[in-house]
Amino acid sequence: MLKEMIISGAHLLEKNKSIVDDLNVFPVPDGDTGTNMSLTMQSAMKEVKAVNNDDIEEIAEAAANGSLMGARGNSGVILSQLLRGFAKGVKGKETLNTEDLANALKLGADTAYKAVMKPVEGTILTVARESAEYAVKIAKKETDIEDFLEKVIYQGENTLKRTPDMLAVLKEAGVVDSGGKGLIYIYLGILGALKGEMLSSEDLDIMQKTVEHDHDMHVSGDIEFAYCTEFIINTEGADPEAFREEIKDQGDSMLVVGNENLIKVHLHTNHPGAVMEKAMALGELSDIKIDNMRVQFKDKHPEKEAEEEKDFGFITVSIGDGIEKIFKDFNVDHVIKGGQTMNPSTEDFMKAIEDIHAKNIYILPNNSNIIMAANQAKELSKKNVMVIPTKTIPQGITAMIGFNPGNSPEENLQEMTEIMEDIETGQVTYAVRDTVVNDKKIKKGNILGIGNGKIQAVGKNAEKVSLELLDSLITEEHEIITLFYGAEVDEKSAEKLQGKIEKAYPDCEVEVYYGGQPLYYYLFSVE
Incomplete structure (x- = not known):
C-alpha cells in the first residue's frame, strides 16, 4: 500500500504539474516548480517500483534515495528532504498507524527546514510543517488512516490558502505558493491510493516510460578505475x-x-x-x-587521448548556443543545458563532476533555483567541489572573467564570488498571464523588463522596455553595458538597440553578443 501511495502521489502531481508551474510569482514563461517537483517524484517512484518486497522501511528509503538523486530546483531539493526525513521516521516499522505517519511527516518537515539556509515562511516548508504539526496533534484520537489523512490535507490546504498573507509577493501576484500546491497534489494522490482510487496499470506503465533514459557514460580518456x-x-x-x-x-x-x-x-x-x-x-x-x-x-571516443589531471575545472548551466560558446571560450569544461524551465538535477551535476579530470572543480549554477541542487552534488562528491552562487548568466560570465589560474582555489572562490556580486542583471521576456506585480498591471503577452529580481518595466515593445529597464539599473558609476540577444531576435534589431543605448549612455561602452537563449529577448549585464 505504501508503494501504491507514493506512485499515486507522483502520478497526480505529474498530471497537474502545469497548474503548479502557472503559480510562478512572475508571469514569465519559465514557471517550473511543478515540473521540478514532478521529475523529483518520478525519480523516487522509479526507485520504489524497483523494490521487490513490501518492506516499509526499504520502500521509504528507496523513495528518499531516488528523490535525492533526481532532485531538481529548490522545490525538488526540499521535496527530497521531506522524503528523507519521512524515511527516517518509519525506520524499523513493519506497519504504520496514524501516530507513526504523523511522526514521520513531522521528521520530514524538520529535515527539510534544516536543509535550507534561511527558511522562508509562506512556502512549501510552511505547508509541510503546519500539516505535520496538525497530524501530530490529532494522531492519538484519529486512528482511522483515511479520515486522518483527509484532515491533515485539509489543514495543508488551509495553510496553502494563507501563504499570500505570509509572503507579500504572493499576495500581490494573486497566487498561492507553487511548492505548497505541488505538495498538496502529492498528498491527494497518496490519499486516493489509500481509498482505492488507483490509476490503471496501463497509465502507470506509460508514466514510467517517460522517466526512463539511457545511461550515457561521462568519463575522460584517462580512466584510472576501469x-x-x-x-x-x-x-x-x-x-x-x-x-x-x-x-x-x-x-x-x-x-x-x-x-x-x-x-x-x-x-x-x-x-x-x-x-x-x-x-x-x-x-x-x-x-x-x-x-x-x-x-x-x-x-x-576513439580519437581522444588520455589527459592529465589539471588544477581547475568548471561546470556551468546555460541554454542558448551563443552563450554556451561564450562559456566554452572561457575554458568551461562542461556546460549543462538548462536554466529557466529546465533545472538540472543533482545527478546531472554528479555526472558532470565525474566527467572532469581536475583537482578543483567550480560549479556556476547561473540560476537561484539551481544553487541547492549544485550544493547537494558538492556534498555528495568526494572531489574538491566549490559552488559560486551565480544567479544569472551575466553573473556567471563575470565570475569566469574573475578567475585567476595563479590564485589558490580558495582565493578564486572568494574573488569570483565578490566580482559577480557587483553585476546588475537585466532580462527582457513576456508575460504568460494577466496579473499585478509591484503595483504594475500586466496583461498576457506584455513585454516585461526584469532587473535584479523585480519587474521594472512593462510594455508592448521589446526595445522600449529594454531602454526603460536599463534606466532603472544604470548609475553614473557604471561603465560597461553588455547585451546578449536571444533566439527570437535578429542581429539587426540587436544592433539598432545597441545604437539607442549608446546614444542614451554616451559614457558607457556597449557590447553586443549573440546568446541564442529561448524565452528571453535580451539579457543585460551592467558593470
Whole structure:
C-alpha cells in the first residue's frame, strides 16, 4: 500500500504539474516548480517500483534515495528532504498507524527546514510543517488512516490558502505558493491510493516510460578505475557509512546510501570482485551492473587521448548556443543545458563532476533555483567541489572573467564570488498571464523588463522596455553595458538597440553578443 501511495502521489502531481508551474510569482514563461517537483517524484517512484518486497522501511528509503538523486530546483531539493526525513521516521516499522505517519511527516518537515539556509515562511516548508504539526496533534484520537489523512490535507490546504498573507509577493501576484500546491497534489494522490482510487496499470506503465533514459557514460580518456560497478546489498543491521569507510580505498566516484536493510552502492574500481566480496559479508547482492568504461570510452571516443589531471575545472548551466560558446571560450569544461524551465538535477551535476579530470572543480549554477541542487552534488562528491552562487548568466560570465589560474582555489572562490556580486542583471521576456506585480498591471503577452529580481518595466515593445529597464539599473558609476540577444531576435534589431543605448549612455561602452537563449529577448549585464 505504501508503494501504491507514493506512485499515486507522483502520478497526480505529474498530471497537474502545469497548474503548479502557472503559480510562478512572475508571469514569465519559465514557471517550473511543478515540473521540478514532478521529475523529483518520478525519480523516487522509479526507485520504489524497483523494490521487490513490501518492506516499509526499504520502500521509504528507496523513495528518499531516488528523490535525492533526481532532485531538481529548490522545490525538488526540499521535496527530497521531506522524503528523507519521512524515511527516517518509519525506520524499523513493519506497519504504520496514524501516530507513526504523523511522526514521520513531522521528521520530514524538520529535515527539510534544516536543509535550507534561511527558511522562508509562506512556502512549501510552511505547508509541510503546519500539516505535520496538525497530524501530530490529532494522531492519538484519529486512528482511522483515511479520515486522518483527509484532515491533515485539509489543514495543508488551509495553510496553502494563507501563504499570500505570509509572503507579500504572493499576495500581490494573486497566487498561492507553487511548492505548497505541488505538495498538496502529492498528498491527494497518496490519499486516493489509500481509498482505492488507483490509476490503471496501463497509465502507470506509460508514466514510467517517460522517466526512463539511457545511461550515457561521462568519463575522460584517462580512466584510472576501469569498472563502473553498481549493486544493492540486501542486509540487516548494516551501516551504510561504515561500509563506505570500508571500501573508500577501492576506487572513486563513490555513492553509498541506504539504511539498515538496504545499501545502494556505486563506484568506479579496478577490482569489482573484491568490493562485492566485502559486500557479500553483509548480505545478498542484487541489481548487479558492471561496465568496462575503458571499452565504452574507446567505442565512443576513439580519437581522444588520455589527459592529465589539471588544477581547475568548471561546470556551468546555460541554454542558448551563443552563450554556451561564450562559456566554452572561457575554458568551461562542461556546460549543462538548462536554466529557466529546465533545472538540472543533482545527478546531472554528479555526472558532470565525474566527467572532469581536475583537482578543483567550480560549479556556476547561473540560476537561484539551481544553487541547492549544485550544493547537494558538492556534498555528495568526494572531489574538491566549490559552488559560486551565480544567479544569472551575466553573473556567471563575470565570475569566469574573475578567475585567476595563479590564485589558490580558495582565493578564486572568494574573488569570483565578490566580482559577480557587483553585476546588475537585466532580462527582457513576456508575460504568460494577466496579473499585478509591484503595483504594475500586466496583461498576457506584455513585454516585461526584469532587473535584479523585480519587474521594472512593462510594455508592448521589446526595445522600449529594454531602454526603460536599463534606466532603472544604470548609475553614473557604471561603465560597461553588455547585451546578449536571444533566439527570437535578429542581429539587426540587436544592433539598432545597441545604437539607442549608446546614444542614451554616451559614457558607457556597449557590447553586443549573440546568446541564442529561448524565452528571453535580451539579457543585460551592467558593470
